Amino acid sequence: MAEEQKKDSKQRIFDAAVSLFARKGFSAVGIREIAKTAHVNISMINYYFGEKVGILKAIIDECYDKYYRAIHDCGGEATLREECVQRIIKNLIAFFRENTEIAMVSFNTIPVDIPAVLEIKCRWVAEERTMTTPYFREFGLNTDDPIQMNFIRGLLTTIITEHFRCRYTWEHIVQRAGTSHVMKNYLEHDAEMKYDDHFYEQFAELLTKFYIHGVRGISHQLQSNEK
Amino acid sequence: MAEEQKKDSKQRIFDAAVSLFARKGFSAVGIREIAKTAHVNISMINYYFGEKVGILKAIIDECYDKYYRAIHDCGGEATLREECVQRIIKNLIAFFRENTEIAMVSFNTIPVDIPAVLEIKCRWVAEERTMTTPYFREFGLNTDDPIQMNFIRGLLTTIITEHFRCRYTWEHIVQRAGTSHVMKNYLEHDAEMKYDDHFYEQFAELLTKFYIHGVRGISHQLQSNEK
DNA sequence: TCCTCAATCAAACGTTTGTTCGAGGTAATA
DNA sequence: TATTACCTCGAACAAACGTTTGATTGAGGA
Incomplete structure (x- = not known):
C-alpha cells in the first residue's frame, strides 16, 4: 500500500x-x-x-509542553528528596532522548528578535519558576536569596541540555568526517561513544550524586554564614 | 593616519x-x-x-583565543586544588563579563552547516581536551572512564555560559518591556537583579563550593564502586 | 446532478540576499 | 608631477527569500 x-x-x-x-x-x-x-x-x-514562524511556534509549543510534563512528574511529595532529584533527572534525560531535535530547536533559537517566540518562552519560564520553588525550599535552600536562586535555578536542565547539544553536534560532525584533517584528529580521540541505555544510567547516577552533593555544599555554606 | x-x-x-x-x-x-x-x-x-562568514570566523577566532587564555591561567601546579578551581571560575567569569557578546556569538552559532566554523571549533575542543585532562586526574577522577569524562568535561564552562546566556536574553527582554502582558508579569517577578561585582563574587563562591562538593561526590562514588 | 470545501498545485509577486565591479578619492613615494 | 597603494563609494548582478494568487482535484452531502 x-x-x-x-x-x-x-x-x-x-x-x-x-x-x-x-x-x-x-x-x-x-x-x-x-x-x-x-x-x-x-x-x-x-x-x-x-507564516514561516508559525512552524517555529508550533515546535516550541510542543516542546515546552512535553518538557513540563517531564519535570512535573517527580513522584509526589511522599518520596525522599534524593529520589525526587533522581526521578527528575531520569525524566529529563528521557525527554531529551525522545525529543532531541525539537529540544535543540526550542532551546537554541534566540528569541529576542522574534517577539512571538519571546512571549512563549517568557510564559513558560514564569510557570517553571512558580512550580519549582517549593522543591528548592524543601531542599534547605534559602529561596529568598536571589543570588542563590539565580545560581541553582535551571541548573539540572542546563547540564542535561548541554550534553545533548554536544552530542547532537558531535553526531553530525561524525557524518561529515573525512573532509578535514582537523576533524579526523578530533574523531580519533574519543573513538565511538555509545549513547545507549547503559550510558544514560551511568550518566543519571553521576549527575544525581554530583547535584545532591553540590546542593548540600552550598546549603551547608548558607547555614554557617547565617549562624 | x-x-x-x-x-x-x-x-x-x-x-x-x-x-x-x-x-x-x-x-x-x-x-x-x-x-x-x-x-x-x-x-x-x-x-x-x-565574505560574510569571514566576520564570523574572525569573531570566533578572537573569542576562543581569549577563552583559552582565561582557563589556561590557574595559578600553576603549586596551588591547592580548591584554589585552582576557584581561580578558573573567576577567570571564566571575568572572561564572560568582558566578552559577553563575542562569547554569545561563538557559543551559540550552530557550526554543523558552516564547515569553516566547524573546523575552528573542532580544533579548539581538541586543544582543551589535552589541556585539561591532567587537572581531572589530579582531582581523583578516573580519566580513563569515558562516561565520567563525558560528564565532567566542560561542566564549569557550561554552567557559566548558560548564566550569561540567560542574563543576556533577559536584559534584552527588559529593554522591550511594555509590549506584552506576559512579559510584564515576568518582569515584575524578580524585579531588578544587579549583576555587579558583589553578585559575581557570590556567584563564584557558590559555584566553587557546588563544584568541589559535586566532584567529591562522584570521585568518592567511584572509589566505593571499585573497591 | 449539483454544490461545497478542504487539499494541492504551478506560477508569479515584489523584496532582499551575498557578492562583484569599476570609477573615484587620498596620501605617501618616486 | 606622475605613480603607487590603499580606501571608499554607488550601482548592478543573479539567486533566493517569504508570501500570494487563481486554478484544479476529488471526496461527501443534498
Whole structure:
C-alpha cells in the first residue's frame, strides 16, 4: 500500500522543519528547503502554518509542553528528596532522548528578535519558576536569596541540555568526517561513544550524586554564614 | 593616519557584527544591516573580510583565543586544588563579563552547516581536551572512564555560559518591556537583579563550593564502586 | 446532478540576499 | 608631477527569500 508516506502533509512539514531548524537554525532554512524535504508544495506551508514562524511556534509549543510534563512528574511529595532529584533527572534525560531535535530547536533559537517566540518562552519560564520553588525550599535552600536562586535555578536542565547539544553536534560532525584533517584528529580521540541505555544510567547516577552533593555544599555554606 | 582609518572601518564592522549576531544569530543578519550599523559602505565588508562568514570566523577566532587564555591561567601546579578551581571560575567569569557578546556569538552559532566554523571549533575542543585532562586526574577522577569524562568535561564552562546566556536574553527582554502582558508579569517577578561585582563574587563562591562538593561526590562514588 | 470545501498545485509577486565591479578619492613615494 | 597603494563609494548582478494568487482535484452531502 506504500503507506509509509501516509503521514499527512502538515506532519511532514513539521518533521522536516524540526530536523532542518535543529541543524541549521531557524533563519538559515528557507521554506523551499522545508517543502522539498517534506515532499510538499511550497504553498502548503503557509496554508497550514500561516507564516514561516508559525512552524517555529508550533515546535516550541510542543516542546515546552512535553518538557513540563517531564519535570512535573517527580513522584509526589511522599518520596525522599534524593529520589525526587533522581526521578527528575531520569525524566529529563528521557525527554531529551525522545525529543532531541525539537529540544535543540526550542532551546537554541534566540528569541529576542522574534517577539512571538519571546512571549512563549517568557510564559513558560514564569510557570517553571512558580512550580519549582517549593522543591528548592524543601531542599534547605534559602529561596529568598536571589543570588542563590539565580545560581541553582535551571541548573539540572542546563547540564542535561548541554550534553545533548554536544552530542547532537558531535553526531553530525561524525557524518561529515573525512573532509578535514582537523576533524579526523578530533574523531580519533574519543573513538565511538555509545549513547545507549547503559550510558544514560551511568550518566543519571553521576549527575544525581554530583547535584545532591553540590546542593548540600552550598546549603551547608548558607547555614554557617547565617549562624 | 591611513592605518588608523583602516582599523576604524574594519573594527566598526567587527563590533557591529558582534552585536547583531549575538542578538539575532548569524543567518538572521544581513550585510546591509551590518554596514548600516557600522556606518560603512556595503562593499567594505567583502573588502575586509572576504565574505560574510569571514566576520564570523574572525569573531570566533578572537573569542576562543581569549577563552583559552582565561582557563589556561590557574595559578600553576603549586596551588591547592580548591584554589585552582576557584581561580578558573573567576577567570571564566571575568572572561564572560568582558566578552559577553563575542562569547554569545561563538557559543551559540550552530557550526554543523558552516564547515569553516566547524573546523575552528573542532580544533579548539581538541586543544582543551589535552589541556585539561591532567587537572581531572589530579582531582581523583578516573580519566580513563569515558562516561565520567563525558560528564565532567566542560561542566564549569557550561554552567557559566548558560548564566550569561540567560542574563543576556533577559536584559534584552527588559529593554522591550511594555509590549506584552506576559512579559510584564515576568518582569515584575524578580524585579531588578544587579549583576555587579558583589553578585559575581557570590556567584563564584557558590559555584566553587557546588563544584568541589559535586566532584567529591562522584570521585568518592567511584572509589566505593571499585573497591 | 449539483454544490461545497478542504487539499494541492504551478506560477508569479515584489523584496532582499551575498557578492562583484569599476570609477573615484587620498596620501605617501618616486 | 606622475605613480603607487590603499580606501571608499554607488550601482548592478543573479539567486533566493517569504508570501500570494487563481486554478484544479476529488471526496461527501443534498
